[in-house]
Amino acid sequence: MSKEETIQQELIKNFGFLEGKFRIPRERRIFLDVPADRFMDVFDYTVKKMNFNYLCIISGLDEGENLSFIYHLALNYSIILNIKISVPKSNPSIKTITGYFPSADLYERELEDLLGAKVEGLAKGRRYPLPDDWPIGQYPLRKDWKPQDEPEVKQEKSN
């Protein structure tokens, strides 16, 4: 029973609905899909009880009609648990985790700017990474957003 399976068993023991949602492609990596409404208590359990004390990053994905977010958590810096939640694009609201990890503030602002997620409980603050005068409603990392290619540097009339 490798370490990854023990973690899997412990999570299934506490949260029955997680049965079968696990995927362990290689050692020290666990992928887990969690329904969005039960996410906070699974997250709270893993961080508080199972001592996943390091948040690598939150990756945002645009999957057609819903946005999904993957929280990469590390157990004493070696085993990575990737919790994935999906939220419909119509109301893409997720709860902030700056309570557990203050550094998640920048990661969540990035999700808000680039993917158009609505993070509840995130403190009002400067936009990251887009400039202040970036048009509202344009979310560059969405699949339907096409960058307007810059005009080719016009060849000056060579003398």
Place this chain on the structure above:
Amino acid sequence: MIKPGKMFAEVMNNVFRKPATELYPFVKTEKPDKFRGKLEFYSEKCIGCKLCMKDCPSNAITINKIGEKKFEAIIDLDKCVYCAQCVDTCPKKALAATKEFELAQLVHSKLRVTLNANIEVKKTTEGQA
């Protein structure tokens, strides 16, 4: 233990040693042998498969057909990032990287270089790998 002016000895015996810096434009440093500079094109080997155009990260190279089994390569020296991926991808080894790196131009249009067909094979190109 604490010693003020720790680098005193090092600094003193460096005063009379030859300085480590060189005056670049007058003193040329020799390039390592695997250096990836301006590209060289052997048109007789080229079969026009355009694989290099697909793999170029900054689409700096375009291959044109200018006759029966004759091709020319047009390279934007300012777009090219000199990664020599095209040299590796080319199935027929028709491209090679030279050691030339001083390619600055005053006029922008001079940066589009056409390596046309009639370059005869000067030196044998030992493989890049």
Place this chain on the structure above:
Amino acid sequence: MGKVMIPIGPQHPALKEPASFNITLDGEKILDMIVKVGYNHRGIEKACEQRTYIQDIYLLERVCGICSHTHSTCFLQAVEEIAALELPKRAHYLRTIVAELERVHSHLLWLGVAGHEVGFDTLLMYSWRDREIVMDILSMLTGNRVNYAMNTVGGVRRDISPDQIKTILPLVDILEERTKYYIQVASEEVTLIERLSKVGTLSHDDALKLGAAGPTARASGRDIDVRRDDPYAAYADLSFKVITDNHNDVLGRTLVRVGELMESYKMIRQLLKNIPEGPIAVKAPRKIQAGEALSRYEAPRGEDVHYVKANGTDRPERVKVRAPTLANVQAVAAMLKNGYLADIPIVVAAIDPCFSCTDRMMVSMKDANSRKENFIDWKTLRQYSIDWYKQNRGVDMSKIKISKRW
């Protein structure tokens, strides 16, 4: 002088790259600061989705000028994990050799920059002179001093010949000699120690709470290192020590980085001595099967994380890059609490920030709410900025008349 709010950056001689810190000062003491990043964002993640895997290698190599091998290796480990490619042992060894050489060149560069930030330019000149030895080794191995283009999907592009190994080993001894001298300088030169110790303190649990990574965290006593905890490439069969220090300040970070240099030399010798024979790359398919992977890499500045999602075509569906500086930049505000104005450059330099890694979106002047792009002349641009500052920052800049000619 009472309370003063002074902006440092985005363009400032102390900062190598654009980041802005608005600091409220009481005389020389810092009361509060706001860190703003995002000026160097070039949209690399969006660009990755429109290029093939081979083109992405060279794009991701240019995320950062100093740690280019970091990003290309981290990205390729994820891609090779999805494609279930089994790399030859020699390819792993070659990647680790270039990785450790890059760490040596990055730490020596940082040592010089730290010296320059505290006005000790002699240390800058000497450490950058010795760094030339590493740059020569790298350009001998890979053909280039910085952007090595060493990796390709499924392995490495250039091999190392036995006589190259023979030339590298004595050079590594010279480097080790010079680094021992710098350890003495960092622990004995009075004015340097005076400027580095008890500056930018970050306690152990602050480092844990703020998620600091790399030398910044190790200098606050956190014993974390991806090379040992989550080994990749050839690190599994290397024996090395993870240097930690509990000074919790910039002096600790200096000693950790210099200590890591010594470890890197040991590792490079081990790698060069028992590098196995065999091919250096394996034939990789152009289209990678669907799947997702997360790969981690111990960059000179900290832990670099790449998340790649593939969808069976020859272009990745999503590439997420988390550079080490993004984790450390949160800690800067905590470090600078009740520090001095003179400490800002050295504390900011101490996390060895690489903002070009941290930001990846392209910025262009566009009309608000309309995608029409207009090129405006200098006068309206100036008027636009004056109104913008008046409206957003409440500062009337129109009084600054540059000179009569405009």
Place this chain on the structure above:
Amino acid sequence: MIYTLFSILVFPGLLFLSIFGVIAEFIDRRLYARFQNRMGPPWFQPVADFIKLLAKEELIPEEADARMFKILPVFAVAAAVTAFLYIPLWNTASLFSFEGDIIVVLYLLTLPTLTFFLAGWYSTSLYAMIGAVRTLTQLFAYEVPLFMGILSPAILADSWSLEAITRFYGEHPWYALFNILGFAVSVIAIQGKLERIPFDIPEAETEVVGGAFTEYSGKFLALFRMAIDIEMVVCAALLAAVFLPFGLELHPVISFVIFIVKLLVIIFIMSLMRSIFARLRIDQMVNFCWKYLAPAALLQILISFILKGILVR
């Protein structure tokens, strides 16, 4: 009259000083480079910088007081040059001398630092203001040890005129050895006055960009640079006159050469100090000056008093 005008404006005066200032800056930069194992700039670099700055356009911020903004660089150069006239160079006689001229020289050397402060204050920009305030705090730190260090030989020579001091030490040069501590304190304090590395806090380019000179450009900045060069030569000459008074009575040409060698030795020491230390913070600098420099200067004065009692009577 013509001779004094000539000596003020040309020989030991403005022209000689500015040329020697440029040479001194070149020597300093080339030595500093060689200490760092670098090639260093060519001989005409300081002159080229000066001419380039003269050609550049000067921008005066609107809120700054334009008149003061323009006058301050001239004050700085004037103060530095007039100080030079009272210092005996290669013979024991200086141009003008009266009882108490060592005090006048020291105050004339403080004037440029005050003009740096006013320059920063009048240019009303944030960085310049911070740089100006730092110049003042630094002034209070190094001024007292510098004065005590330079005045201690005067106590032994029992007179306040530079000429009398050099004549006294010319007669019995061995007494100069007792002032070694005073010489060390003065060299360190001079680094503060000239704002060089361990104490170049006011214009630390990595923190406060240009310090007091942030808003200056064009010929005003050129004048300020010239003032700093001249001040370096004047301070080196003062230290040479007070602490190394040998080789003054010989043939004028030989003593002129010895005077130049003395200046070069002092410039060598200063650029050596510049290359082996890191820049201190302003609070560390003040602590260092009051904890170590001032007591050392007091000790030197004590030695002078005791020696005066034993030797002179």
